[in-house]
Amino acid sequence: MIKEWATVVSWQNGLAQVHCDVKSSCNSCASRAGCGSRVLNKLGPQTSHTIVVPSAQPLIAGQKVELGIAEASLLTSALLVYMSPLVGLFIVASVFQVLFSSDVAALCGAILGGVGGFLIARGFSANLATREAWQPVILSVGLPPDELRIAE
Structure with a gap:
């Protein structure tokens, strides 16, 4: 189970x-100036995610919850997203190379296969996303923000 803490935005019915912050380790490394990952993290505008999770227990805005998702579902979805376009690219490029004996045809086949693999992954992911085992669940709930008081 992969776990992450999130903050409740709202709870209804x-x-x-919940609001999850994307964490990166780019501020703790000594090679920040020459790191390619740091540059790529700056390019992406989205640094947080908001998702809807079922919860029978009433929650208050600002309350912390621990979310969990099965490792198998995360690994399977990553495999689907990354391998489908790659396999499509190689298979269709090979077929076009054999059929037309041209590098230009192989390039066109590679592009078609990559796009086709992406579309196949997109279609499967819509079906897989509806499975209950692939949904994040609330593992534990923290105290509401106004419950904890420190007396001096």
Whole structure:
């Protein structure tokens, strides 16, 4: 189970809307100036995600919850997203190379196969996303923000 803490935005009718921050380790490394990952992280505008998770327990905005998702579902989805276009690219490029004996045809086949593999992955992911085992679940709930008081 892969776990991550999130903050509750709202809760209505058994559904909690939670806000997850994307964490990167780019501020703790000594080679920050020459790191390619740091540059790629700066390019992406989205640094947080908001998702809806079922919760029978009433939650308050600002409350922390621990979310979990099965490792198998995460690995399978990553395999689907990355390998489908790659396999499509190689197979269709090979077929076009054999049929037309041309590098230009192989290039066109590679592009068609990559796009086709992406579309196949997109179609399968829509079906897989509806499975209950692939959904994040709330593992534990923290105290509401106004419950904890420190007396001096």
